[in-house]
Amino acid sequence: MSRQLWFLTxxxxxxxxxxxxxxxxxxxxxSRLSIFxxxxxxxxxxxxxxxxxxxRKIVYGxxxxxxxxxxxxxxxxxxxxxxxxxYDTLLYRDPKTRQIVPGLAKDWxxxxxxxxxxxxxxxxxxxxxxxxFNAEAVAANIQRIMDxxxxxxxxxxxLGPLASYQIVDTYTINLILSEPYAPLLDALxxxxxxxxxxxxxxxxxxxxxxxxxxxxxPFIFVDYLPDDHITLRRNPAYAWGPAFYGDLPENAVDEIxxxxxxxxxxxxxxxxxxxxxxxxxxxPTDARALASDPxxxxxxxxxxxxPLQFYMNLKKAPTDNLAVRQALLYGSNRSGIVDVVYQGxxxxxxxxxxxxxxxxxxxxxxxxxxxxxxxxSVLALGGYxxxxxxxxxxxxxxxxxxxxxxxxxxxxxxxxxLLQDQWRSxxxxxxxxxxxxxxxxxxxxxxxxxxxxxxxxxxxxxxILNTRYLGASRDNWTGYSSGDLDKLLVGATSTTDEAxxxxxxxQIQAIIMQEALILPIRDYVNLNAHTSRITGLxxxxxxxxxxxxxxxLADS
Amino acid sequence: xIPRLAATLLTVWLALTLTFVLLxxxxxxxxxxxxxxxxxxxxAELKRAALGLDQTxxxxxxxxxAGLLRGDFGVxxxxxxxxxxxxxxxxxxxxxxxxxxxxFAVVLGASMGMIAGWGKGWTARLAALYSALALSIPSYxxxxxxxxxxxxxxxxxxxxxxxxxxxxxxxxxxxxxVFGASLRDIRTADYIRVAHxxxxxxxxxxxRHALRPALAPVxxxxxxxxxxxxxxxxxxxxxxxxxxxxxxxxxxxxxxDYPVVQGIIxxxxxxxxxxxxxxxxxxxxxxxxxxxxxxxxAAA
Numbered sequence: 061m062s063r064q065l066w067f068l069t070x071x072x073x074x075x076x077x078x079x080x081x082x083x084x085x086x087x088x089x090x091s092r093l094s095i096f097x098x099x100x101x102x103x104x105x106x107x108x109x110x111x112x113x114x115x116r117k118i119v120y121g122x123x124x125x126x127x128x129x130x131x132x133x134x135x136x137x138x139x140x141x142x143x144x145x146x147y148d149t150l151l152y153r154d155p156k157t158r159q160i161v162p163g164l165a166k167d168w169x170x171x172x173x174x175x176x177x178x179x180x181x182x183x184x185x186x187x188x189x190x191x192x193f194n195a196e197a198v199a200a201n202i203q204r205i206m207d208x209x210x211x212x213x214x215x216x217x218x219l220g221p222l223a224s225y226q227i228v229d230t231y232t233i234n235l236i237l238s239e240p241y242a243p244l245l246d247a248l249x250x251x252x253x254x255x256x257x258x259x260x261x262x263x264x265x266x267x268x269x270x271x272x273x274x275x276x277x278p279f280i281f282v283d284y285l286p287d288d289h290i291t292l293r294r295n296p297a298y299a300w301g302p303a304f305y306g307d308l309p310e311n312a313v314d315e316i317x318x319x320x321x322x323x324x325x326x327x328x329x330x331x332x333x334x335x336x337x338x339x340x341x342x343x344p345t346d347a348r349a350l351a352s353d354p355x356x357x358x359x360x361x362x363x364x365x366x367p368l369q370f371y372m373n374l375k376k377a378p379t380d381n382l383a384v385r386q387a388l389l390y391g392s393n394r395s396g397i398v399d400v401v402y403q404g405x406x407x408x409x410x411x412x413x414x415x416x417x418x419x420x421x422x423x424x425x426x427x428x429x430x431x432x433x434x435x436x437s438v439l440a441l442g443g444y445x446x447x448x449x450x451x452x453x454x455x456x457x458x459x460x461x462x463x464x465x466x467x468x469x470x471x472x473x474x475x476x477x478l479l480q481d482q483w484r485s486x487x488x489x490x491x492x493x494x495x496x497x498x499x500x501x502x503x504x505x506x507x508x509x510x511x512x513x514x515x516x517x518x519x520x521x522x523x524i525l526n527t528r529y530l531g532a533s534r535d536n537w538t539g540y541s542s543g544d545l546d547k548l549l550v551g552a553t554s555t556t557d558e559a560x561x562x563x564x565x566x567q568i569q570a571i572i573m574q575e576a577l578i579l580p581i582r583d584y585v586n587l588n589a590h591t592s593r594i595t596g597l598x599x600x601x602x603x604x605x606x607x608x609x610x611x612x613l614a615d616s
Numbered sequence: 617x618i619p620r621l622a623a624t625l626l627t628v629w630l631a632l633t634l635t636f637v638l639l640x641x642x643x644x645x646x647x648x649x650x651x652x653x654x655x656x657x658x659x660a661e662l663k664r665a666a667l668g669l670d671q672t673x674x675x676x677x678x679x680x681x682a683g684l685l686r687g688d689f690g691v692x693x694x695x696x697x698x699x700x701x702x703x704x705x706x707x708x709x710x711x712x713x714x715x716x717x718x719x720f721a722v723v724l725g726a727s728m729g730m731i732a733g734w735g736k737g738w739t740a741r742l743a744a745l746y747s748a749l750a751l752s753i754p755s756y757x758x759x760x761x762x763x764x765x766x767x768x769x770x771x772x773x774x775x776x777x778x779x780x781x782x783x784x785x786x787x788x789x790x791x792x793x794v795f796g797a798s799l800r801d802i803r804t805a806d807y808i809r810v811a812h813x814x815x816x817x818x819x820x821x822x823x824r825h826a827l828r829p830a831l832a833p834v835x836x837x838x839x840x841x842x843x844x845x846x847x848x849x850x851x852x853x854x855x856x857x858x859x860x861x862x863x864x865x866x867x868x869x870x871x872x873d874y875p876v877v878q879g880i881i882x883x884x885x886x887x888x889x890x891x892x893x894x895x896x897x898x899x900x901x902x903x904x905x906x907x908x909x910x911x912x913x914a915a916a
Contacts, residue, residue: 127650127694127871135650211659213650267696285705286695287867288859322863323854329764497870499644 116613117315118594120606121327121339122290124320129284130270131254132205135214137518140251140605141340142290142318147254147275150179150198151245152302153520158418158601160245163302164193164255164276174240174556181231185300187257188280195233199225200258202235210266218247220553242556246521251605276300278609279316290318301609309596311612331356331589337613338590338597338606344403344471347587355592360405363584363603364417365518367409368470370579371528372512375539378460379511383442384488385576388462388512389428390435391486392479398582401474405587409580412525412572413565416583419522421566424573435486446487453487461489462511465504468496472514475581505537513537516584520602522565523553529572538577545571624889631885632684632878636677639874646693646872667693684882690875694868699879702864710860713779713853714845720784722838725791729834732792733799734822744796750789758782759855779856783849787841794837798830832899839895843888 122138129139131147150165165179185193202225205215220241226234237244247253260274273281278301279292294314319336321327328346330336342350342358350356378384394408407415411424444453444460453460462483466476473494480490493510495501504510515537517524526549527533531541545568552564572578586603596610647669651660664670668679683690689699725747732743759782766778802808803826811821850862861880868876 127692127873128696208659208662211651211663213659216659270695285859286702287706287863288709288857320857320859322857325760326763326855326857333763497644499646499649499872502645502649503643 116311116313117317118313118337118613119335120316120318121321121330121336122318123341124322128270131252132210132212132215137604143251143254144600144605145279145292145608146273146277146281147251148277149254150248153249153601154304155598155600155607160249161302170556175237177235177244179233182300183231185276186297187274187276188295189257189260189274191257191259193276194230195227197258198233198255199227200261201255204261215252218250218252220244240554240556242553242561243521243523287320292316305609309610309612311614313611313613316608331591337594340588342587342589344405344587347405347589348403350589356589357592359588359597361586361588361599361603362414362416363518363586364414364520365524366412366516367414367580367583368516369409369581370512370514371537372577372579373510373539375508376511379462381442382576383438386428387435387438387486388488389576389579390431390438391483391488392579393430393482394581397475397478400478401471402582406582406585409583411569411580412578413522413569414583417522419562419565421569424569427573432486439487452489459489460487461491463491463493463509465501465510465513466492466494467501467514512579518602518604525568526553540575540577627889628885632882635878635881636680639877640673642872644872689879692876693873694871699875702876703879706859706861706864709858710846713849713858713860714842716780717783717787717845718842720781721787721791721841724784724788725795728788728792729795732796747789747792750786751793755782755786756851756855759852763855779852779858783845783852790841791834791837795834798833799826802826802830829903832903835898836895839891843891846884846887
């Protein structure tokens, strides 16, 4: 046997004078070219990768590929992780107090009728391309967002009833609304209203601007290859950051490479192997393991928007029946789900807003706490019995069955599995319909053939509830419609009085839960982790977006 | 030659038309998804009109072919960028991975196949075991395992040999299987026994008589595997974070980005057809019996 092995290896080592038929065969079939290709491939495959140890460069792991990262065009939340570092916004929210603080605007004045917002801009700001920041630049950005050709997915909506602007002088601009709109200041804190260099916007055109972004932020956008990487380099001129940024620490990182780690199982592995230093959306089980390892820090960030929840459809039996909706709530062991699926990293959600939202109504706490007895008695009161003794309730010959639409994200498949078991023990049968992605989810919404459908939105301003609960809204997935709730919702966005808004939104949350329109599961928590060599990582109050200005990498 | 060409063109047309139709049968609306919750329905309509999605499917099909014949693959529904531009970003990574994987696969498959098919005893059994394992273990498992065990020595696996080796090990199994089987068949053929009887050495019998005909099916398998790797490395690309065509195809299918899916399928189909054709030419040249057969066909 060893002869054949020797035969294979020795042929290549021998000179051409002793070519056998075999090697002649190899060499005559265009092997020069193939050897060249082979060498090329091997060389290319072997090329050394930049080490994260020698320079102050870090790799930040992103979790999904997005179709576009233009802040004015796209609406995904992934883009903000990167772009929060590239741009400043007119206003910021302080990560600690969540208060709105000056950004590119030094201060602002709201007219008594709530229609005109005057912003006084900083005069010491330059874009990464050297062009000056001023009122003209703000106007160009507003114009781009409002332009129908931009086809904005989010920023246009954030600006609400913005009607026009007025450049008062080089560093003063008025934004004029057609009706009072309290969430405007919140909108101007968000990355979707980032101020980009007008020169870069016109030079690159609508489609390609996302590959050549120019802002005023602490990091300069270097390059972007979709699905592969986005590279940022520190902006040495940056001296106009919001007050909470503080001083630049020693060992501050000067280059950040964002890479995509789409397979959740590889994320913790990449941290451990040193391939990445910061990683978003770690699996809860991996986070548990990393938390007990001193070489890593786990950073759970609560998202103050809507919790992970199921909307219940009032337009389809049996969830048109309040008793059934309440029984579903009572029959769901949410703390069990949080423990098993989320490893205790998330609090149980009780209402339509996350508990960390400053407009949260604490009165919804423990509403519909897990209670099988209560679930059964609510159903009995609603006229349901198990007349055919099959373990499931029925009424007038119709068994009690609900259709649950299950998207693949947020560990929802595990959640629905547990819910199905829990509901079975109170006599409700759940038929789970998995959908592969967001378009497919929307298709189910359009068909209306669901009783429960999972979805959540993020945002700090409680006006995120409006598109979901206004009776006539296109995005009202519960089908609930009442003049009272509509009035409260409209009232709560048109006043800028904080205390009044708080009262109105408290009432809104109470009604949503009284009517049992949703089954909240858990407050969304963004599970990040980083090596212990990283310091200074903080997240903006919206929860998804890190502020990397002050991130430092200690020597190993 | 003419019927052969016609069959090829028919294959390409059928593949593209099927892709076009099947994509549109899947429920969902990519544009609606982009604007969900944005309270901006006019924008969605404008975009749909700009992309020609408001036309009838037949009209879309006609303009798709009109564009294709001019070399215009259309624009992505998701990003609005030309499909050719998006593909140009992805092909280098996929070609590199496919090329280096095939180097692994051919070297491994050829040696293992030779040992399994021509050798005797435990080495031959070991080589056969390799190809059986490589065929039966899924690549995502080996890939994840390799990443966990070896990841720390490959600071950035995206550029390392690791993914190429993983895919190469699996494709090499296929090659070894086919090569081994074809060598075993030939080994007992009459003309080989005659060659042995003439007193030729093992080496000479293998090199001069057995190898050429045994390689014919291997060449076909290599061509098919190459074509398969161009599109079938999705999972490996996902695990190793490579921005290749496989991942793009997956995203485009899930996101219902019709022009991107169609663009990838066009190129893949043409590549596949070309690879198969090249492999057939190779076999024709390698195996005199095939050549004689086709002459006999022509004469008849």
